[in-house]
Amino acid sequence: MEAIMKELAKQAKARPVLLQKAKEEGKKVIEYTGNFIPEEYIRAAGAEPFLMCRGGDPEAPDAVLEYMLRFMNPLARSMAGYWLMGMDVVTPITDLIVMQQTDNHVGRISELLEFKGLPVFKVGVPPDWDKQLAVDYYKDQLKKFVAKMEEVTGNKIDEDEVRKNFAKTNAINERLRKISELRKKNNPPIGFSEFIKLNHYSFAVDNDVMIGKLDELYDELKDAPGKFMEDCPRILLVGHAVAIGDYVVPKILEDAGAAIVADFLDEGIRTYNDDVALEGNLIDNFVDAKYVNKVPIDIFQPAWEQRFEYIKKLIEENRIDGVVWYQLAFDEIYDMECSCVAKWLKEMDMPMLKLESSYEYSRESMGPLTTRLESFVEALKGGKKNA
Amino acid sequence: MPRDVNRELLELAEFHGEELEKIYPQWKYTADRMGLSDEDIAFAVDHYIPDNWEVQYKGIRMMIGAYLRETIDVVATPKMKEDGVKIVYGILPAIATNYTAIKHAGGDKVFVGFPDLLLVNVMNSFFHEAAPYFYRAEAEGFTYGCRHCPLNKMRFAAFSSGLIAAPDIIWSWGFNCDEGPKTDEMIKCLIGQDWNYVVSRIPHDTEFGIIDDEIEDRVKYLADMMKLGAQQVSDAIGIKVTDEAMAAAVKANNKYSFKIGQLVNMCCNADPAPLGGDALTMMQQPITLPFNTGFKYMEEALDVLIKEMRAAIKEGRGIVPKGAPKVGFYNVPFCIPWVGKMFRDNGVIISFSHVLTASKKQLSPSKYEDSWMQAAEMWLRMSIGQNLGSELEGIIEKIEMNHPDAMIMGFFDFDRWLGSHHKMLAKLLEDRMGIPSYYIEADFWDDRDYSPEALRTRIESVCQILKMKKGIVE
Numbered sequence: 001m002e003a004i005m006k007e008l009a010k011q012a013k014a015r016p017v018l019l020q021k022a023k024e025e026g027k028k029v030i031e032y033t034g035n036f037i038p039e040e041y042i043r044a045a046g047a048e049p050f051l052m053c054r055g056g057d058p059e060a061p062d063a064v065l066e067y068m069l070r071f072m073n074p075l076a077r078s079m080a081g082y083w084l085m086g087m088d089v090v091t092p093i094t095d096l097i098v099m100q101q102t103d104n105h106v107g108r109i110s111e112l113l114e115f116k117g118l119p120v121f122k123v124g125v126p127p128d129w130d131k132q133l134a135v136d137y138y139k140d141q142l143k144k145f146v147a148k149m150e151e152v153t154g155n156k157i158d159e160d161e162v163r164k165n166f167a168k169t170n171a172i173n174e175r176l177r178k179i180s181e182l183r184k185k186n187n188p189p190i191g192f193s194e195f196i197k198l199n200h201y202s203f204a205v206d207n208d209v210m211i212g213k214l215d216e217l218y219d220e221l222k223d224a225p226g227k228f229m230e231d232c233p234r235i236l237l238v239g240h241a242v243a244i245g246d247y248v249v250p251k252i253l254e255d256a257g258a259a260i261v262a263d264f265l266d267e268g269i270r271t272y273n274d275d276v277a278l279e280g281n282l283i284d285n286f287v288d289a290k291y292v293n294k295v296p297i298d299i300f301q302p303a304w305e306q307r308f309e310y311i312k313k314l315i316e317e318n319r320i321d322g323v324v325w326y327q328l329a330f331d332e333i334y335d336m337e338c339s340c341v342a343k344w345l346k347e348m349d350m351p352m353l354k355l356e357s358s359y360e361y362s363r364e365s366m367g368p369l370t371t372r373l374e375s376f377v378e379a380l381k382g383g384k385k386n387a
Numbered sequence: 388m389p390r391d392v393n394r395e396l397l398e399l400a401e402f403h404g405e406e407l408e409k410i411y412p413q414w415k416y417t418a419d420r421m422g423l424s425d426e427d428i429a430f431a432v433d434h435y436i437p438d439n440w441e442v443q444y445k446g447i448r449m450m451i452g453a454y455l456r457e458t459i460d461v462v463a464t465p466k467m468k469e470d471g472v473k474i475v476y477g478i479l480p481a482i483a484t485n486y487t488a489i490k491h492a493g494g495d496k497v498f499v500g501f502p503d504l505l506l507v508n509v510m511n512s513f514f515h516e517a518a519p520y521f522y523r524a525e526a527e528g529f530t531y532g533c534r535h536c537p538l539n540k541m542r543f544a545a546f547s548s549g550l551i552a553a554p555d556i557i558w559s560w561g562f563n564c565d566e567g568p569k570t571d572e573m574i575k576c577l578i579g580q581d582w583n584y585v586v587s588r589i590p591h592d593t594e595f596g597i598i599d600d601e602i603e604d605r606v607k608y609l610a611d612m613m614k615l616g617a618q619q620v621s622d623a624i625g626i627k628v629t630d631e632a633m634a635a636a637v638k639a640n641n642k643y644s645f646k647i648g649q650l651v652n653m654c655c656n657a658d659p660a661p662l663g664g665d666a667l668t669m670m671q672q673p674i675t676l677p678f679n680t681g682f683k684y685m686e687e688a689l690d691v692l693i694k695e696m697r698a699a700i701k702e703g704r705g706i707v708p709k710g711a712p713k714v715g716f717y718n719v720p721f722c723i724p725w726v727g728k729m730f731r732d733n734g735v736i737i738s739f740s741h742v743l744t745a746s747k748k749q750l751s752p753s754k755y756e757d758s759w760m761q762a763a764e765m766w767l768r769m770s771i772g773q774n775l776g777s778e779l780e781g782i783i784e785k786i787e788m789n790h791p792d793a794m795i796m797g798f799f800d801f802d803r804w805l806g807s808h809h810k811m812l813a814k815l816l817e818d819r820m821g822i823p824s825y826y827i828e829a830d831f832w833d834d835r836d837y838s839p840e841a842l843r844t845r846i847e848s849v850c851q852i853l854k855m856k857k858g859i860v861e
Binding site for chain 1: 573611801814
């Protein structure tokens with residue numbers, strides 16, 4: 001596994017350089033955010049997509065404070081922060097930043113990018129998703145997005161090309177599902193630290209290469225021995241996002257002897273359970289798969305009762321011993337949902353740890369953070385032993 | 388003989404004679420339910436109200452009375468519900484006419500109000516006593532550290548404590564706000580499934596400088612969302628909002644808006660200023676906050692106040708010296724009235740609130756005939772319904788109209804939409820107009836974290852600079 005991960009890491013790291021070359025060759029570079037922008041259309045338009053979802057450094061969120069309220073979540077702030085710090089090599093060459101408008105954090109950060117003169121295109125995603133009006137609105141927004149792609153690239157988008165791209169992302173999803181299933185084993189051969197990185201690499205590495213590497217990895221892992229201690233606590237990680245680069249918390253948990261065997265995140269991860277049907281109208285299919293039929297993201301309304309049903313399903317299917325609620329600092333809607341989830345989990349006697357991250361992983365912060373995570377894992381181990 | 392502070396309060400609020408005797412027990416009951424002790428009321432009567440509000444004007448005292456009447460109604464909602472009155476709530480920000488139309492249609496069979504706003508407003512503006520509700524909400528799930536909106540905390544705690552009834556329906560407009568509508572989901576999940584709600588939302592997806600109300604698709608979508616929400620409200624309470632009811636609501640709102648526009652314009656352009664922006668904003672509130680008691684009492688107060696202002700201006704009377712610098716606010720923090728006083732004590736007058744002052748476009752006729760399209764267009768013409776670039780143009784227009792010496796941004800640190808872009812606005816205003824614009828991090832509704840001690844230095848410095856700029860030497 002190590003060799004494959006290393007190879008993928010190398011390729012993902014090279015992506016910005018490839019984008020610069022592509023740009024020099026006359027290709028357009030399109031950045032986008034979140035899971036509600038179909039990158040398949042960007043590719044089909046002949047442009048190079050790049051997901052904006054970097055995080056895990058405290059400096060980037062702080063860099064926006066000259067312009068922005070400090071009580072915004074650090075992931076949204078990082079979207080502008082790295083660029084303001086001069087630590088983002090893609091945004092300066094981007095031809096367009098397509099930003100899904102799901103909440104106010106990303107909404108105002110989009111405006112900061114506009115304020116600074118960057119080219120931003122917004123795709124509205126109505127949170128009241130159970131209304132036909134909202135569904136139609138989102139479809140219209142995607143149609144405008146497609147038109148914008150054609151305008152920026154000067155290329156007419158070929159529907160068959162989009163279909164091919166969806167087929168490839170479906171193929172990636174399928175392989176990620178298979179690998180994820182391996183995490184259900186008593187002692188999984190792969191941890192979350194690797195699994196989330198696979199997701200992140202899949203946004204940056206060529207799709208065909210990624211499919212091949214995922215196949216290789218699955219073949220290697222399917223009969224491999226577990227990588228954790230026998231009978232280690234099994235954890236479900238729930239939250240907004242584990243951003244590209246924000247790997248500290250999963251690593252501490254796994255180093256402490258727990259296995260994160262299931263995840264429920266709204267961003268920074270592929271929606272690998274939700275394939276897009278390839279027959280018929282692809283925008284309709286995308287909206288059905290990612291908006292209408294998918295478990296709603298936290299900001300959608302109504303959402304929390306349905307989301308908790310899904311959490312219960314994950315707990316049952318993955319034989320979970322404890323839940324880690326991984327929250328981004330000042331992410332107010334997740335904070336509210338957390339109060340509900342905490343109550344419901346308590347009623348189930350399921351241990352939960354709420355963890356808030358401002359991407360502050362300084363030496364001073366790491367001690368208390370590690371102690372909290374280790375204590376939680378130790379308590380879970382104790383619980384398993386007693387059981 | 389011991390003091391009867393409740394009676395003193397009501398007298399201060401211009402209740403007299405039979406009316407006083409009638410309202411006294413209702414107010415006593417209300418004060419008890421809200422947890423206001425005699426000491427709290429004595430503090431309000433002796434210090435908090437006279438220190439912070441210009442109670443030398445009868446119009447201001449009558450305004451306080453109108454707010455107290457409304458509070459009595461809000462606290463009576465559990466009893467009303469028992470008696471079969473339908474309870475309809477809403478949240479800020481919204482267009483009040485969409486709610487007052489329900490009242491016009493339902494009359495005494497329906498209660499209509501925004502209980503969280505009203506309660507925070509009354510409890511903090513006049514008694515400085517909203518904090519126990521915030522603490523309660525925090526203890527029950529609205530965590531302190533995440534900086535949630537105090538209005539949402541109040542809604543949560545007011546229901547959790549039994550102060551207000553579960554609504555037959557709350558229609559939460561989330562055209563700005565994420566947390567407001569989600570609070571209803573939270574209340575339902577954590578406190579009671581009988582908290583029945585409907586939300587109406589629109590994403591913030593227009594690019595910088597695009598004029599929201601000129602995109603017909605957007606107006607149409609918003610109109611359809613409003614119509615759908617209104618239909619769900621009607622279905623829940625069994626009261627149909629007729630065209631006549633809507634027309635009556637619009638007419639009443641327009642009448643009040645016209646008068647309040649006169650008052651604001653008169654006071655903001657007078658020198659010396661006879662009234663501060665906090666009082667003006669309190670008077671402006673019925674435009675966005677539906678009163679179950681209707682416009683009647685606020686309008687009576689407004690009529691009296693307009694006459695008093697005319698007289699004061701004619702006589703050259705003001706609450707600050709002639710020539711005192713004026714500051715406009717993004718929105719004047721009237722629920723933290725000591726802020727205005729602190730400016731006045733430092734020789735600076737707070738004048739207008741940007742978000743509650745109508746732009747020329749807001750006052751111009753709609754291009755639509757359909758009432759829902761008109762309402763949607765009205766929302767998108769409001770600064771809070773617009774993207775940063777469009778909002779900027781509106782502020783510039785209002786600055787040119789009201790001539791402040793500086794703008795104060797901030798006081799919305801809990802709001803990820805209305806409060807997050809102020810630093811950018813301040814920079815843009817300075818660039819475009821050369822007007823000094825200051826950002827003060829604080830909370831509009833809740834001063835637990837931003838005490839007078841914490842803000843004094845900042846406010847004094849701003850005032851000092853403004854006076855120096857105007858050549859005022861003390």
